[in-house]
Amino acid sequence: MSNNDFFERVYIVVKKIPFGRVSTYGAIAKYLGSNKSARVVGWAMNASHLNKDIPAHRVVNRIGLLTGKKHFFGTNLMKQLLESEGILVEKDMIIDFDRYFWDPSKEL
DNA sequence: TCAGTGACTGACC
DNA sequence: GGGTCAGCCACTG
Numbered sequence: 001m002s003n004n005d006f007f008e009r010v011y012i013v014v015k016k017i018p019f020g021r022v023s024t025y026g027a028i029a030k031y032l033g034s035n036k037s038a039r040v041v042g043w044a045m046n047a048s049h050l051n052k053d054i055p056a057h058r059v060v061n062r063i064g065l066l067t068g069k070k071h072f073f074g075t076n077l078m079k080q081l082l083e084s085e086g087i088l089v090e091k092d093m094i095i096d097f098d099r100y101f102w103d104p105s106k107e108l
Numbered sequence: 109t110c111a112g113t114g115a116c117t118g119a120c121c
Numbered sequence: 122g123g124g125t126c127a128g129c130c131a132c133t134g
Contacts, residue, residue: 006131
């Protein structure tokens, strides 16, 4: 528990990711002020695992790889969620990632 | 307090 | 072009 300060900021940003768009851990970390804290963003996602309001499936690594897929019940749920939003996923990787990429630093 | 860990990233080889 | 290494920050035991 402790202070949800950093986590809360991550949640706020992730919640603002538009439907059919995706973002990266690094982009979010950078928006929060520390581009070095990409891993912490991932950690925040892990903590948000219990929070259904957090569209964690829209957050992937910088190349559009679904690295967090394994944390989704160990199934292809993450892929299905993305595909339901019109995002094509092939081999745990987002097709045309640049087109769907949403940068909070620019869009927000 | 210290050491280990991780849903990352950039640099190197 | 792809595999490895080393920093990075926050959390846990």
